[in-house]
Amino acid sequence: MTAYILKRLISLVPVLFGLSIIVFLVMAMIPGDPATAILGSYATSENVARINRDLGLDKPLIEQYFIWISNVLQGDLGRSFALNRPVIDEVLERFQATLILAGVSLVFCSIIGLLAGVVSAVRQFGWVDRTVTFAVLAGISMPSFWLGLILILLLAVKWQLLPASGMYAIYGGGGLRDLLLHLILPAATLSVVAAGIIARLTRAAMLEVLRQDYIRTARAKGLAERRVIWRHAFRAALVSVIPVIGIQAGFVLGGAVYIETVFQWPGVGAMLVKAISTRDILLVQGGVLVVAASYVLFNLAADVLQTMLDARIRT
Amino acid sequence: MSDSLLAAAAPTAAPGRISSWSLLLGNRLAAIGFCLLVVLALTALLAPLLPLPDPNATAPAERLQPVLSEGHLLGTDQLGRDMLSRLVWGSRVSMAVGFAATIVAALIGSVIGLVAGYAGGRTDNLVMRGVDMLMAFPYILLALAIVAVLGPGLMNALYAIAVVNIPFFARNVRGVTLALARAEFVDAARLSGKGHLSILATEVLPNVLPVIVITMSTTAGWMILETAGLSFLGLGAQPPQADLGSMLGEGRAQLFTAPHVSIVPGVMIFLIVISLNLLGDGVRDVLDPRLRSGALMRPGPRTEVARNRNRPENRAPDAILNVEGLETGFSHNGQYAPAVKDVSLHLRAGECLGLIGESGSGKSVTALSVMGLVNSPPGLIRNGAIYLNGEDVLAMPEAKLISCRGSRVAYIFQDPLTTLHPMHPIGRQIEEAIAAHQRLDRKHLRERSIALLERVGIPEAAERARHYPHQLSGGQRQRVGIAMALANDPDVIVADEPTTALDVTVQAQILDLLRELQEERGVALLFITHDFGVVSEICDRVAVMKDGRVVETGETKELLSNPQHDYTKRLIACVPEIGQGREFLSRVAPLFRPESRS
Numbered sequence: 044m045t046a047y048i049l050k051r052l053i054s055l056v057p058v059l060f061g062l063s064i065i066v067f068l069v070m071a072m073i074p075g076d077p078a079t080a081i082l083g084s085y086a087t088s089e090n091v092a093r094i095n096r097d098l099g100l101d102k103p104l105i106e107q108y109f110i111w112i113s114n115v116l117q118g119d120l121g122r123s124f125a126l127n128r129p130v131i132d133e134v135l136e137r138f139q140a141t142l143i144l145a146g147v148s149l150v151f152c153s154i155i156g157l158l159a160g161v162v163s164a165v166r167q168f169g170w171v172d173r174t175v176t177f178a179v180l181a182g183i184s185m186p187s188f189w190l191g192l193i194l195i196l197l198l199a200v201k202w203q204l205l206p207a208s209g210m211y212a213i214y215g216g217g218g219l220r221d222l223l224l225h226l227i228l229p230a231a232t233l234s235v236v237a238a239g240i241i242a243r244l245t246r247a248a249m250l251e252v253l254r255q256d257y258i259r260t261a262r263a264k265g266l267a268e269r270r271v272i273w274r275h276a277f278r279a280a281l282v283s284v285i286p287v288i289g290i291q292a293g294f295v296l297g298g299a300v301y302i303e304t305v306f307q308w309p310g311v312g313a314m315l316v317k318a319i320s321t322r323d324i325l326l327v328q329g330g331v332l333v334v335a336a337s338y339v340l341f342n343l344a345a346d347v348l349q350t351m352l353d354a355r356i357r358t
Numbered sequence: 359m360s361d362s363l364l365a366a367a368a369p370t371a372a373p374g375r376i377s378s379w380s381l382l383l384g385n386r387l388a389a390i391g392f393c394l395l396v397v398l399a400l401t402a403l404l405a406p407l408l409p410l411p412d413p414n415a416t417a418p419a420e421r422l423q424p425v426l427s428e429g430h431l432l433g434t435d436q437l438g439r440d441m442l443s444r445l446v447w448g449s450r451v452s453m454a455v456g457f458a459a460t461i462v463a464a465l466i467g468s469v470i471g472l473v474a475g476y477a478g479g480r481t482d483n484l485v486m487r488g489v490d491m492l493m494a495f496p497y498i499l500l501a502l503a504i505v506a507v508l509g510p511g512l513m514n515a516l517y518a519i520a521v522v523n524i525p526f527f528a529r530n531v532r533g534v535t536l537a538l539a540r541a542e543f544v545d546a547a548r549l550s551g552k553g554h555l556s557i558l559a560t561e562v563l564p565n566v567l568p569v570i571v572i573t574m575s576t577t578a579g580w581m582i583l584e585t586a587g588l589s590f591l592g593l594g595a596q597p598p599q600a601d602l603g604s605m606l607g608e609g610r611a612q613l614f615t616a617p618h619v620s621i622v623p624g625v626m627i628f629l630i631v632i633s634l635n636l637l638g639d640g641v642r643d644v645l646d647p648r649l650r651s652g653a654l655m656r657p658g659p660r661t662e663v664a665r666n667r668n669r670p671e672n673r674a675p676d677a678i679l680n681v682e683g684l685e686t687g688f689s690h691n692g693q694y695a696p697a698v699k700d701v702s703l704h705l706r707a708g709e710c711l712g713l714i715g716e717s718g719s720g721k722s723v724t725a726l727s728v729m730g731l732v733n734s735p736p737g738l739i740r741n742g743a744i745y746l747n748g749e750d751v752l753a754m755p756e757a758k759l760i761s762c763r764g765s766r767v768a769y770i771f772q773d774p775l776t777t778l779h780p781m782h783p784i785g786r787q788i789e790e791a792i793a794a795h796q797r798l799d800r801k802h803l804r805e806r807s808i809a810l811l812e813r814v815g816i817p818e819a820a821e822r823a824r825h826y827p828h829q830l831s832g833g834q835r836q837r838v839g840i841a842m843a844l845a846n847d848p849d850v851i852v853a854d855e856p857t858t859a860l861d862v863t864v865q866a867q868i869l870d871l872l873r874e875l876q877e878e879r880g881v882a883l884l885f886i887t888h889d890f891g892v893v894s895e896i897c898d899r900v901a902v903m904k905d906g907r908v909v910e911t912g913e914t915k916e917l918l919s920n921p922q923h924d925y926t927k928r929l930i931a932c933v934p935e936i937g938q939g940r941e942f943l944s945r946v947a948p949l950f951r952p953e954s955r956s
Contacts, residue, residue, distance in 0.1 A: 061491040184632035189624030256776040264791040265764030297498030354826040
């Protein structure tokens, strides 16, 4: 198992390499003078000269890439001129908030999605199944930011049950309880789409598995139906759903852009939106790079988990 | 995904456009989605002709009028503009951008997929690595990065959304193309001197088209949502231009005072996307025939039994298991077809009854009916009774039936690779069988399961118990299956072709083991096979099945030496004997002439 994880970690190197190339190229594609574009309204001649020196913009593209990547590997993602601080500091600080939100949402949508999918499959064509199917369809058809606004209106403004924005209360905030209260609405909103997709695929996987011969064997042994469903059918279905959960990590990390904006969550997503409108290109680049890299790691985790659950892949 | 799409690709040429359309509209949800979409699209298209006020005419005096106010059906926004008019014009922009992005992504993605799949080899590898790279990004993030470079704006949002969706098309199309590029008809076209371009356009593309349509219909909704999202963040449509997303985003400032300004555009986005998704699901179902058959029905815990079955008397009260007048069938789309009819069998304690017949004769259905293990739906026990020690199994409540499974009647199935759970160690699977009927602690469970494994001849049982089914040989797996059946000392074991999946030498070993165990434990055995050689080895009595009926029953020796039914004679003749191979076919042939058929 350790050897497998090591092997997978090594296989990440080319993926991360490709990722960095794309991020780099996106920046290089900026029309016009890159230094001016990067600096936006901070393009004093002094700053332009500094950017050109830092990034080696007078050199060929390939050389520029290697200068850039060696800086990145040393933890230097450049400097945000709008915030006047190193990009890496800002991004890492905000990434913590995003990770809390995305991580909780991922757990949330996995639990809800798996449960709904299993129940839906077991009660195929029953009212639970119909309700779940409809809820899934509605969930994946609505803009999450709109749902967020509605939840704010209802739960935060009208019934005043939960805080509407931020990560902690401004006065006297802090602590786990405060964080959790602030998390509920954004995490729930962010989970909806992913939970719907997971539920759909879990239902399909369960229906597929329930027809397998080994389910008949389990029944022939005299196992209670609940055990047949959970220990035999669900166990096998889970293996094919886990990679999908890995992919949902991407939806959750990406969808955080909207949710963080709506709920004013101090994460990378909200930062990116601001950075784009102030044309703080290096901050955008750094944010995208860190979030994309974390998505790769989420997928790796899903792969490893799948391997741990399925002996056939493992050996 | 590409596997199922591959299955989808092949048959669409045949049914033709009309039948696909009628199928699509026959799907009620898809039809609703289609109608909704048509209405919404028409409204958007005809916006210039509709009697609507100018969507951009501001009226500061009438700002933030609520829904249903006079002259403004949906109220007004923060600048006093008519919401209804803005909504219609906004959906026009949203739909145009969403559909344009879909088409751009489909075009570019399909070309990439076609080229990669058709060229194969290094080109394929290189292109698909690039596509994988794009997919390694969280989708929305990549769109953001592109907008960051190009700058905010509706067209730039369109490009960004299109680019991030290209990989989906490229992947799906490439998967199907890859298989098609090696198809015979493509080879034939190549040999006939057609150029690559013309082959791609005339031979490959028509077969890939369904995949493109499926992918378009399943991604269009996303693209509308994503476009709206970018506009919501202020990165798409820029004022005075407005789409639904930017309306929502601008209305957010008034969320607490006039929520309708942001809620209403959201409803519209929701309607557009849900109509697309309903239609998309329908399109996928129609073009992917595997889903159409309704083959994915969930089998319940026990076979359904008809309420009005006729329930014959127990004519063999001394038998441990007595099947009387059993009729089991399958219903598809309300049509019922029997698989076995009026089958009666009995099995006395310690006896071995062989049930023999060709594939499809109903042996397995009979065997599985005994403990209600025929998948249902579609299975249905229409008539008959099954007496286990004089008690009708079909009348038992579910909990009672389940408690009898494994403890009184146990099963050994045909292919132990598919019948053992692939993700649990074999020892655990046996322990589970024991634990289902006996209260034992972990330690004793383990000891029992290892003892059982040893009994069925698995060497180093303690070590082997930790292995998974795929790590065992076929013969060993079947031994595990037998151990599992023995776990609770059942009165009856139903062995459903236990040796069919094994090679001949292993088959003999398994038969020896079964006979030995049967003698040792006095368990009654219902042995299902299509091989008379096997029957003569192990069975006391034989029942011959054909076309769902028992055609002949008798003591094995008698039946073998003096078969009455033509079919029995044929089955017996099919067993090759050493030294008689030369004349085998000519000896068997007369039995199969049409006139000798029953």
